[in-house]
Amino acid sequence: MCLTSLVSWLLPSWQYLALVSCVPSALAFAYWWYLPESPRWLLSQGRIHECATILLNVARINGKKDVYRTQLESDLYILWNLQEKEVSLREATRYPKLRLRALILFFMGACSYLCYGMVFLGITVLSSNYFLSHFVVSISELPSNALGWTCTHFLGRRFTCISTFLITAALVAAAPFCRHDKWVMLAMVAFIRLFCTQLIYVVYVQCTEIFPTPIRSTGLAWLIVCGLATMISTPFLLHSGIGEDFPWWLLLALMLLCAFLGTFLPETIGLPLPQSFQDAEDLGSGRPLRVWIHHWNQHRFVPTSSQEEKYQELRKLSLTSPDELKRMSCNEMTKMSR
Template identity: 55%
Template sequence: MARDFDDLLSRYGNDGTYQKWMIALVICPTAFFVAMNANLILFQMAVPPHWCHTPGRERTKLNDTEWKALTIPLTEKGEFSSCSSYSLKWEGEGSQVDASYIIYNDTEACGNSWDYSTAEFTSTWATEYGWFCEKEEYSNYVYSASVLGSCIGTLILPPISDKYTGRRAMFFISVFVGIVFTLPVVWFQDLTSHIILRLLAGMAFETNYQMPYLIVLEVLCPEKRAMAACLSFVSWTVAMCFTSLVAWLVPRWDYLALISVVPYLLCGLYWKYLPESPRWLLAHGKISECADVVIKIAKVNGKPVPSRSELELELVLLKNNQKEDLSLIHAFKYPKLRRNTIILFFHSFACYLTYGITLLSINILSSNFFLSHFVLSAFELPSNLLGWIFTHYLGRRFTLFSTILLTAIFSAAACFCIHDKWALLATVGFVKLFSTQYIYILIVMMTEILPTTVRATGYAWMTVCGLFAMMIAPYPLKTELGGLFPYLLIIGIMMISLLVGWPLPETIGLPLPQTFQDSETLDEGRPLKTWIHHWNSSKYSSQQVKG
């Protein structure tokens, strides 16, 4: 008789062929699809170089370049102004060619007409709807609405999947939501419609990623879960690099919006093959369906296939012995667990804000958005492998604090590279590398600090804190405080994170906490001033281990 579902699953294989195929054919592809979808919006919201449209060039013998140099003033940086032009007065009548004109030194606003560079983009939201100058923030509003939709969806859809629909059904619900609310954006032109549609489509985003990830994670042995997360992140990064190529080949926002439906359609191909999580089936008393999945796992892994009647009896006994789930609110009754949970939420905000700022920095090379995005995406590739190695050998706390410090150091370096675009791109790339590693470490620590009964809910709420930060990430890049402000902001947040994160316990070498009391006593026997790592973790046991 198995003690729990983990014990039963280990009997039929929790690290065999079945799990390897699930990682390769479910986790990696769905992470790729979702990342591609999420990054396509960055190119749709791009604002290319633009300047006021001054009519009348055809009445002169000047070419476009000469006319622009004559009618558009230069800024203090020696660049053409984006939102003003010189006043011009014509002395000729009608459409007279080579008419006389006078250009005054005083400037005026563009009005509602602009010219823009088509060197990279045929069209974007800005060029299609005239979202330039005072309306340039409209693109950020639409992006923020999409992220807000992810926040709302993360708060609503996963809990519904936990209680009613299951992971599999909710995955396909999110696919349907993504398709239904992404397609219409191509035909609506007003800002309000774009905001509403992007918000509704955004509700599917995080759930579309989380559901298949949880299905696979819940049939994996604990030792392989971190590696599965690492491979998922790698697949995500490869998709980001691939998106740069897609946007370069198809530089039109409406076509990119239609292409963003393709990943959802590909996810629909899982309808026949994606199983439900056997843990969810067991928790909801669906014994026969749970037995079907366990038997399939045993067959694929080459384990002895159990008798259905004996397996169902064993599952019934496990179901009867399960404890009633408690909400995350219950965690706040425990002082240390409450403190650690709040710290994790703050760290999620800090790392996602940093990641969001670097993600939106595709205009560092203003002459090549695609190359900027590709380089910044490529910098993420080593982050999760390094994070996995460092957390495994050097400990969670040491890796967390060193990652935060390195993020701050490269942000400081970026302040000295403002006038050198290539140097700035390289330093921001390292900021993105370490902010991605920061996210990975945080997920590992959250998994090992929160008890089993609220681990999924805690993950969802931590994600919401991060998505809220992503929602406001565009605005530090658009302030009048100058190009230094985003990096100074990151430095300040990282310094606060170092201080705030000090009380977090070191969890390397400890079993996952099952109960709230286990989480409360994680740091017993583990001094915060001691560096605990792979080679000495066995010397510092907690009350949980002793018990």
């Protein structure tokens, strides 16, 4: 984003700008031949040996020396026999809490993308120097992911989500009153860009930690679809003719609504990812809203998963050799786990 301002200033034609902008994407696509396959996907396809090879390489890079192929393949084969089949997102509608949380996440994602789109596409503060304006607003986005990670890691997911929406709402409410000074307005827009980009990061984190394993990737994909679909409406809202300040007041209402809806999401810091739909439904139990759960007290609020006892029993199977595991049927393994 920052380099785009410099490149557009140097190149006199938009055709050259479009051509140069395609070069990084082409180089990134070439990385496809060097990128290893997803271990989770290999496991879902039953390709145990290839999955173990990649995980062993990860262990080697991380300096883990007590990982052995035989033991790892035994554990992977157990997981492969017990994993739930990939199901549709509609399966989540059978669980009331998970259904509500999914709708909230999709709405929050849509509002975050809408805020980003309005700031990115529709606001030119320095009309005399569009390139400088674009550069300042773009460079303000750089620390957003680092700031989002730091806040979610130490302050908790729910607190970071609600507080970031409230901070963005305050900045949006103040923006219409800063039009008299272009540099103040530019700083205000830069901070809005920073926090709305952080919002996208935080919502992504919550999405991956709230949806259960069978629909985690599907839920994240639909979150992105909702966000990009809402972002399409940005030009229509900016040129609605209702008023120059209408986009700001609309964003203010949406940010405040999202902050309120964030109270219905569970605090997931320190919790294992939900593996089943029932785990996702029970997620956050024993973590009331009135208690601020963060990095320094999360150990006091770690409920046991409904599947924990079963997985502890299944750990006993890890002593079995891979060849013997392959001779066992899924029903036999299930009986051993009960």
